[in-house]
Amino acid sequence: MSETELELISLxxxxxxxxxxxxxxxxxxxxxxxxxxxxxxxxxxxxFLRILIEANRAHNELLKAKVR
Known part of the structure; x- marks a missing residue:
């Protein structure tokens, strides 16, 4: 997820x-x-490995968004 996508989600x-x-x-x-x-x-x-990687990336981005 890009930063812009996370901003849209928060809006x-x-x-x-x-x-x-x-x-x-x-x-x-x-x-x-x-x-x-x-x-x-x-x-x-x-x-399945690619899905695991992308899900992990999304989880990490969400953690960053929660910290902000």
Whole structure:
């Protein structure tokens, strides 16, 4: 998420804790998918890994936004 996107979220007013819970849920589901396909389907592994990376990045951005 870019800084501009986070500013738009704060202007629109959704509770960041709700968004963070959703991001954590996405991370957990992607982790379960990654583990389930580990060693079986390399393409799916890479897809789940990419989702894990992006969910982690979004979580970190939300943490930064909460600190501000």
């Amino acid at each position: 629109q007013g959704p509770d960041l804790s709700i968004v963070d819970r959703s991001v954590k849920r996405i991370f957990s589901l992607a982790l379960a998918g990654f583990r389930a396909t580990l060693g079986r389907d390399e393409s799916l592994n890479w897809l």
